[in-house]
Amino acid sequence: SSCPTRPVASSIPAPLKTLSSSRTFQKNVPQSSPSPPLLPMAASASAAGGQPQKQFLSIIRDFAAEKSHGERTVSGLKRRLDDVVSASDAATAELEAAKRAREAAETELRGSEVQASIADASIQALEATISHLQEEIAKLGSELDALKSTEDIEREEFLRQMLEMNARIRQFQQKASAELAERCSGPPSADGKQGKSAEGQNVSDMNETMDSEGMLTDSADQMNKMNAEVHVLEEEYQKDLLELEKLRHELADVRAKRALMEAVMKETKKLQEIGGCTIHSLRSSRSATYALAAEPTTWRRSRRRRRRQRRWQTNQRSREHAGGRESAGLV
Template sequence: MDNDDPQRQLLLLIRDYSAEKTKGERTLSDLKKRLLELQADYEVASAKLEQTKRVREAAERELRGSQAQLDRTNALLLAMETRNSGLQDEIFQVSSKLQAIKNDEKIHRDEFIRAMHEFNRKLRNFNEMAFQSLKKGHPNITSDTDQMMDMQSDDTLKDLENEILSMDAEMLSLEGECQKMTNDVSTVAEELANLQKKVSLSEAIVRQSERLKDLSGYPFPHYSINTR
């Protein structure tokens, strides 16, 4: 019985060793299998990472291009806004001066016309008095002389009226120039609206590019593999 105990213990040791060896071999096999799986996953993740890097680089290039375009567009927009503001100021000044000139011209023209009519009335009265005086001293003077003097007075008044018409034509020309400047401002305002739409589109592109850049970070875990 005593002799059987050492032998039995030896058998138990051998059995335990075999079981441990089998278990170790199975564990080693599982580890090798897991290692292969991790290596395959790592290769896939690395490929996706490289692809994502390329996408990010392309997005960054596009973002830089969009940002440069946006900067140029903003500069052009600022220049057009400055030009538009300058035109509006100039139109306001010209319109104010034109209105002042029109008001003064109307006042002066009305006063001038009244003065000319009064002058013409006095001139006719003077001609009539002169004609009657001459007629008393020279009975041979006929009404033709009176008509000739009236014609001279009418010609003088006609010349003055033509001068007034010339002034009106000049005022119309100034009004036309003012209207042309107003139309120019409308054209600039339309161009400005179109440019603002382009700026909004460029800003949207920049935002999408930045969003794409954020999404193309490094979402994949790094595996540390020890093959020993």
């Protein structure tokens, strides 16, 4: 913008110097009556030196105008530079904010991926436990059905044996009552043979009573054993009922857990969908960040290009001014 200037005194030609010195002398030293021969010489000298002086003054005015224009352009460029610097600062601040947002999005994405992997692992573990519990429930159900069938069979067998025992007891009671009635109602015999036969009958009756008593004791023992077995079966039945209630509670818990896991799986799918959206937004933010990062480089290149153009223009102007001054000096 600034071009080299020559000193004013050196650029003034010699006739103009003498003219100016003569004029200053004439201004400083008053003359009452100039001599007539000097007037035509002064007029010719002023006419001869007036044209270069006008050219020089026009050159000075042009230089002053160019200088003021250059100063204005420099001030405008400074203002533009300040604006560009402020814009670059704002762009760098936005870039830093975008980088921080990208880092936050990446951390959130990593956290969501970790949560999704943990949820997947927990879902798989719960599905395995649910399948294992279902297998155990099916096994216990089959065992319970088998116990119920065996219990029904044993109960029917016990009832049949009890009915047989009751029939045998009734028969024994009827037989014993009939024998007692015969003994009480029979007349006494005086004959010896009849006495012997009566004694033999009594012995046989005693043997039968002893046999019946043995059978009764055996049946009582069998009844006690059957009662004990029935008691044991009832205890086992109660235990099976308790296990059945426990299995029902476990089944209800498993169903509740299954419903909970289905809800967790739905939420996990939603999180995975959200994770895909965050990945898409992260990629878009990365592209925007790269664009913002590329903006300063393009701006610097354009700025360098403009500087080169301005330098070339200023050099051309300075060369033109120097050529004009040289032509004026030659004139």
